[in-house]
Amino acid sequence: MISSIENKLGRINIESEAIAKIAGLATTECYGIVGMASKNMKDGIVKLLKIESLTKGVKLHIEENKLTIDLHIIVKYGINIKAVAETIISTVKYKVEEATDMNVSCINIFVEGIKIND
Numbered sequence: 001m002i003s004s005i006e007n008k009l010g011r012i013n014i015e016s017e018a019i020a021k022i023a024g025l026a027t028t029e030c031y032g033i034v035g036m037a038s039k040n041m042k043d044g045i046v047k048l049l050k051i052e053s054l055t056k057g058v059k060l061h062i063e064e065n066k067l068t069i070d071l072h073i074i075v076k077y078g079i080n081i082k083a084v085a086e087t088i089i090s091t092v093k094y095k096v097e098e099a100t101d102m103n104v105s106c107i108n109i110f111v112e113g114i115k116i117n118d
Contacts, residue, residue: 005100005101005102014100014102016060016062017055019060019067019096019099019100019102020054020055020058020059020060021054021055022095022096022099022100023058023060023069023071023092023095023096024036024054024055024057024058024071025054026088026091026092026095026096027054027057027058027071027073027088027091027092028054029091030084030087030088030091031079031084031087032075032076032079032080032083032084032087033073033074033075033076033084033088034073034074034075034076034115035057035073035074036053036054036056036057036058036071036072036073036074037057037072037073037074037110037112037113038053038056038057038072057071057072057073058070058071058072059072062102066102066103066104066105067096067102067103067104067105067106068104068105068106068107068108069092069096069104069106069107069108070107070108070110071088071092071107071108071109071110072110072112073088073109073110073111073112074111074112074113074114074115075111075113075114075115076114076115076117077114077115077116077117081111085109085111088107088109089107089109092104092107093107
């Protein structure tokens, strides 16, 4: 899915993969995040994603230059999940809007797992 932005000089097309990468990187920069998660729907198994596959933990829905972002995350044990979620929402919203000039209307966070220290 491609998002288009038009201005007086022409049209800018942004691939959803690029937006997902921005959102994934912004998410992993937040305190308390172990990483992005990918859920195997067949088995119901959650997998911690490596940095090169961050976009698999991000789902985008684009309608008329308004974004809804779903983030699937794994958090550290003992962290206040509500505080982490609020930080993620503000950070991701800011970074995606700054980079793309698109309006982020909603960010949904799905905590897929909690990692206990090794």
